[in-house]
Amino acid sequence: MNTAPDTALRYATLKDIPALVTLVTSAYRGDTSRAGWTTEADLLDGERIAPDVLRVDLERPRSLVVVLERAHTLLACAHVAEEDGAGYFGMFAVAPALQGSGIGKHVLAECERIARDDWQLPSMRMTVINVRDELIAFYQRRGYQRTGAFKPFPYGDARFGQPKRDDLRFDVLEKNLRTEAVA
Template sequence: MITKATIEDVSALNKLINSAYRGESSKKGWTTEANILEGKRTTEDELRAIIQDPKNTILKYTENNQIIGCVLLKEKENELYLGMLTVSPELQNSGVGKKLMQEAEVFALALGLYKIVMTVITVRAELISWYKRKGFVDTGLREPFPVSEVFSQTSNEPLEFMVLEKRIQ
């Protein structure tokens, strides 16, 4: 079941997102960033702030009272930003991510937004290919990768974000 996350979900979302992107547990799935980044992907404070912002929505995918997937949706002027698409590492390739993406499109259309944008670290070729198979295209735009106290880079390779977009109707 896909529903809107609330403040009560912050702890479970934090655990899920960090387990899917960083550390040993993330290596069970194919979306791991553990080979290029270490530290946390997000914090409970960041998630609380996201949920409290009325322009943001986190959709959660719940099964057996457990959050197994989520996606962040941010309303922008004429587009919807999609981020933190997360599926529990043990359940990746089970269709949860695809269902969250479909729900994101329904959400965008309900807001009258016909474009979804997102950023992906350019070295994540397998992930970029997955999004392209879902209809996203490379806009050619690049954004700098942020510096943070929460995480650090483990490779010497310079990181940047690729901006992808998908037009929907």
């Protein structure tokens, strides 16, 4: 995969957990996240990803966290895994000051390539908070479609944040990877 000459894609290791938590939190929570367009600061407080959840994701089979870094600084990341016979894409974060620069699209494309080419999976799924219209539109422009399926928001589980609203749920989006050209 092509990236800027001064950046590198790699898979995260357990030693990356603190930096990953910091990056993901900066992209979604608190005032720092308001510098980008992916903020959830008006919807949720608290953690976006818990270190123990991230450790499980890093240790299980067919589960990777792809990171894009420059000079040993994480700029973007995403989790890709196999779940129920399809790829699953989540924990997507780009440093707020770099959002809109195109690096997130490279990370998403790499995760799709892993699911399609390395794991031979037919599709990629993800969940997005249902009220995140701009984010859902971003994924739709990249070929994802709403499936009509929803998953409940984990109210009461502080590992996923403290909701400021009581009407949150996850919209399930899916993309057919078999129609994607193999690079």
